[in-house]
Amino acid sequence: MLNNPIATSSRLRRLTLLVTVLIFVGALLGVLGLMAILEFRAGIRSYLYREISYQWITDRLVGKDDSAAVAAKRVMKYVHEQLSPIPGEEIIDKTSWNDLVRGVGWCDQADWTTATLLAKKGVAAKMAMMRNDIGSSPHTLLLVKHHGAWRVYDPLLGFAFRRSPSMLPVTLTELSRDSSIIDQQPRLQQIEKDIRENRIAWYRSMFPAEGSKAPEVWESLLDKKNASISRRLVNQGIRLGISWFGAGLANSVQDYYLARLGPTLASLTEIDGSVTRPRRFAVRERPDLLWFYKARNYHLYGRVRLARKAYVEIVQNYPRSEMAPRARLFWGILEVKQGDSNRGRRLLSEFIDNNPSSGWKPVAHYYLGRAAEFLRDEVEAIKYYSLASPLYSDAPERISAMMQARNPSLTSNDQ
Numbered sequence: 001m002l003n004n005p006i007a008t009s010s011r012l013r014r015l016t017l018l019v020t021v022l023i024f025v026g027a028l029l030g031v032l033g034l035m036a037i038l039e040f041r042a043g044i045r046s047y048l049y050r051e052i053s054y055q056w057i058t059d060r061l062v063g064k065d066d067s068a069a070v071a072a073k074r075v076m077k078y079v080h081e082q083l084s085p086i087p088g089e090e091i092i093d094k095t096s097w098n099d100l101v102r103g104v105g106w107c108d109q110a111d112w113t114t115a116t117l118l119a120k121k122g123v124a125a126k127m128a129m130m131r132n133d134i135g136s137s138p139h140t141l142l143l144v145k146h147h148g149a150w151r152v153y154d155p156l157l158g159f160a161f162r163r164s165p166s167m168l169p170v171t172l173t174e175l176s177r178d179s180s181i182i183d184q185q186p187r188l189q190q191i192e193k194d195i196r197e198n199r200i201a202w203y204r205s206m207f208p209a210e211g212s213k214a215p216e217v218w219e220s221l222l223d224k225k226n227a228s229i230s231r232r233l234v235n236q237g238i239r240l241g242i243s244w245f246g247a248g249l250a251n252s253v254q255d256y257y258l259a260r261l262g263p264t265l266a267s268l269t270e271i272d273g274s275v276t277r278p279r280r281f282a283v284r285e286r287p288d289l290l291w292f293y294k295a296r297n298y299h300l301y302g303r304v305r306l307a308r309k310a311y312v313e314i315v316q317n318y319p320r321s322e323m324a325p326r327a328r329l330f331w332g333i334l335e336v337k338q339g340d341s342n343r344g345r346r347l348l349s350e351f352i353d354n355n356p357s358s359g360w361k362p363v364a365h366y367y368l369g370r371a372a373e374f375l376r377d378e379v380e381a382i383k384y385y386s387l388a389s390p391l392y393s394d395a396p397e398r399i400s401a402m403m404q405a406r407n408p409s410l411t412s413n414d415q
Contacts, residue, residue, distance in 0.1 A: 042260075045260065050095060050096075050097045051238055052250060053097055053250075053300070054116055054120050055235075055242050057300065058075065058117045058118070058120040060302065061078055062075070062121055068121075068123045068144065068146035069147065069168070071118055072114075072118060072123065072144045072153060072160070075114055075117045076114055076142075076160070077158065079155045080157070082103060083099055083100070083105030083110050083113065084103060084104065084360075084391055085104070085107075085391075087359035089102075089269070089359060090270065091106065092104075092268075092277070094266065094277075096117075101268065101296040101297065101300070103363075107139050107141075107156045110156040111125075111127040111140050111141070112127060113155070114142055114153070114155040115142060115220070115221055116221060119220075119222055120235075123144065124223075125143065125144045125145065126142070126217055126220045127140050127141075128141045128143055128209075129218075130209065130213075132205045132206055133212075139202070139206065141154055142154070143172065144169075151169035152171060152175060158392070159186075161181055161185060163181055172209045175207055176209045179204050182200055182203045183200055186397070187396075190399075191393070192396075250301065251301065254297060258297060261290060261293060262283040262290070263283055263284075265280065265293060266280055267281060268293075268323075286321075287318065288318040288324065288327075289322075289323055291310050292310075292326065295311045295314065295327060295331075296330065299330060304338055311327045311330060311331035311334070325354060325358070328351045328354075329347075329351045332344045332346075332347030332350075332351060333363075336367045336370050336374075341372075344371050345368060345375075348367055362388045362391040363391070365385075365387040366385070366395060368384040378406070381399075382399050382402060382403070385398050385399045
């Protein structure tokens with residue numbers, strides 16, 4: 001007896017619908033279970049919120065592109081813009097999410113944050129603590145696995161080591177065999193001469209990366225010892241939930257988490273004695289700190305209206321608090337990135353005027369440059385990018401692009 005093709009097609013549609021409904025219900029039950037876990041254990045709540053945040057941010061940065069090289073480029077650029085080695089800021093070793101909330105990080109923190117985000121896309125990355133002639137570690141680099149090799153990136157300074165801009169990043173072995181590759185990096189070539197020569201010599205002091213200079217290489221977050229079965233199951237569940245529910249799930253979990261902050265909060269600026277653990281303050285003593293946590297979390301999620309509202313709350317209602325200057329700075333950055341360059345420029349200028357000795361001034365200068373560039377004020381843009389160039393390695397590129405646009409015959413070596 002022949003099968004009826006119409007009946008067979010109908011059964012397949014019903015089966016597909018049933019499977020879809022079961023997956024949806026399973027994901028929904030998983031979300032409800034997640035909410036129940038979040039309610040009872042603060043430590044678990046914080047852990048799950050961080051993991052969801054890493055996944056959500058990485059998905060927004062990379063999208064559905066499954067190229068490890070593309071993911072590495074986009075995530076590194078993001079971390080380079082988010083974390084800055086601010087003079088005078090305490091080193092607080094907590095989590096990568098805490099580093100992003102603070103906006104502060106040095107080489108190892110930038111590397112670890114990049115590796116943490118890349119792991120959410122299944123891209124292996126590991127930190128290499130480099131050595132110099134006396135055996136100390138002046139810097140860390142990030143090794144990212146793609147195209148069959150561990151390739152060298154520097155998230156803190158925002159570039160990968162390449163023989164030419166069109167080629168893949170090189171490996172540590174290639175850099176060890178030919179350290180002149182360091183000299184060829186466009187991000188280094190465009191820096192002011194004295195700074196460029198010092199930075200190249202600094203990089204060269206770490207190579208060849210062998211013998212007494214052999215780096216200490218950490219394991220990837222995707223290695224078995226760093227990815228237990230329970231951790232992998234949690235990550236798979238989060239990945240499925242985000243893929244199904246997207247911003248709805250991420251934002252709901254964020255709202256749930258932020259509503260339950262307290263009764264104490266970890267300081268973002270002070271450490272507990274001589275260790276790198278942050279001091280803790282009661283929320284009732286530091287409402288400015290609570291609002292700053294909310295502002296930065298909303299900002300990192302791209303929830304602009306809520307982030308702006310929280311920054312305004314600090315600046316207007318707690319103007320003499322510790323977090324008020326930083327709130328004004330990040331509020332200005334938010335406005336520049338949202339295209340309101342006039343408001344952003346006003347806020348950033350006020351920050352500099354009120355905090356002339358702040359270590360955050362290069363950050364303000366960089367975004368003042370971005371605002372001026374958007375407003376086509378090239379003179380102001382070049383001035384501010386020049387002030388920011390030691391911290392932001394793309395600032396010289398932006399200056400070069402504007403100068404070449406004004407004078408197409410000008411080359412980067414003429415500047």
